[in-house]
Amino acid sequence: MRVVITGAGGFVGSALVERLATSGGLSPDKPGITELVAVDSVVSGAPEGVMVLEGDIRDASVQQSIVEKPCDVIFHLAAVPGGAAARDYDLGWSVNVEATAALFAAVAAQDSPARLVFSSSIGVFGVPLPRDRVDDATLPLPTMSYGAQKLMMEYLLADFARRELVDGVAVRLPGIIARPRQPGGHLSAYMSDILHALAAGKTFTCPVSRTAASWFMSRRRCVDNLVHAATVSGEALGGRRGFNLPALHLTMDELIEGVVEHFGPSVRDLVRYEPDAALVAQFGAYPPIETPIADAAGFVHDGAAADLVSRALDLESTNTANTGAVA
Structure with missing residues (x-):
């Protein structure tokens, strides 16, 4: 083949x-x-x-x-x-x-x-x-x-x-995460950048609101x-x-809670919000997504926010005992 x-x-x-x-x-x-x-x-x-x-x-x-x-x-x-x-x-x-x-x-x-x-x-x-x-x-x-x-x-x-x-x-x-933090053509790069920043214990200015929802x-x-x-x-x-394709529908708050399950509650204090109206409109106003065709055909999403973060940051090789996340 x-x-x-x-x-x-x-x-x-x-x-x-x-x-x-x-x-x-x-x-x-x-x-x-x-x-x-x-x-x-x-x-x-x-x-x-x-x-x-x-x-x-x-x-x-x-x-x-x-x-x-x-x-x-x-x-x-x-x-x-x-x-x-x-x-x-x-x-x-x-x-x-x-x-x-x-x-x-x-x-x-x-x-x-x-x-x-x-x-x-x-x-x-x-x-x-x-x-x-x-x-x-x-x-x-x-x-x-x-x-x-x-x-x-x-x-x-x-x-x-x-x-x-x-x-x-x-x-x-x-939105596929977590892309490396580097200049590129993805307007939605903040979806990945926030994970890298919080995992490293660094502050992050989020360009969408805490209630902005994406896939x-x-x-x-x-x-x-x-x-x-x-x-x-x-x-x-x-x-x-x-x-x-099936995807997790999460607000930024929910995504951050997935990070909290791996790195602790202190990461919440690392995020401040300065919403960009254009980015919110394009990437942060997603309703729930239903995918019966893909579901019936065997395609799957990540399951939960903590599992998404675990896979996105390749945390399976580190201590994830607090989350119960699986690969």
């Missing part, structure tokens, strides 16, 4: 490469991985045995290298994230739409349809969101270029799947769900090719 991961040098992609290189397969009842290809502009520290392909995903030669041999499964994670796509529209369009569409077409030219797992985003939903809930019937109405670009590619993937050119699945990722998922759980997306049957999805 030949498996390709684009965006393999990124936060989620690198963890997915590590998982598949370590496990050697997608599931116990599937053939083992004979070739794992990691694609990105830079891929650092790839495990032994992983084939590394460095280059710009917009480059036709890179796309052709991806499909020079048939792909059985391809995870397309490469993207220009929301903030960066807003600041540089041309860059976002060229990567998130043009390069993605070209890659889909290259994979579709294979003799046998590959399972193509596309990392879409909850950014397909704009603001304001419905007050009561978001579910599988909620109409995507993006209000950011990034969300619009992801939605376009969801529709293209569904059309390719309808024509039986690819076996496509688009999973809409929520969260740890990187480890995200990788679990991506791997599951590579093997879940089309029948289990009820004909849907793009859908929401």
Whole structure:
């Protein structure tokens, strides 16, 4: 089985490469991985045995290298994230739409349809969101270029799947934590930054209010769900090719209480709030999310705030006796 991961040098992609290189397969009842290809502009520290392909995903030669041999499964994670796509529209369009569409077409030219797992985003939903809930019937109405670009590619993937050119699945990722504290294109970086700061005993100025509610998922759980997306049957999805993943719906207070269970009540005093109205509107006004399609198909969230924090900060190797958190 030949498996390709684009965006393999990124936060989620690198963890997915590590998982598949370590496990050697997608599931116990599937053939083992004979070739794992990691694609990105830079891929650092790839495990032994992983084939590394460095280059710009917009480059036709890179796309052709991806499909020079048939792909059985391809995870397309490469993207220009929301903030960066807003600041540089041309860059976002060229990567998130043009390069993605070209890659889909290259994979579709294979003799046998590959399972193509596309990392879409909850950014397909704009603001304001419905007050009561978001579910599988909620109409995507993006209000950011990034969300619009992801939605376009969801529709293209569904059309390719309808024509039986690819076996496509688009999973809409929520806020994935805890990303490293570094400059980047994610407007929602505060969701990760607050965990790193509190874990280090440092003060943190939160740009949304304590009651601001968002959808969260740890990187480890995200990788679990991506791997599951590579093997879940089309029948289990009820004909849907793009859908929401289960996520924890938490206020910032609830997230901080998850941190308290690991690091003690003193971390509450490290946080002060200076809400940014635009960030609150875009990322802090999320209603509960219901995901019956994903639930029935076996996708899962992190369970509880303390478990989310444990996975997000890789605390399983430290003393978590006070929380009872499990991996």
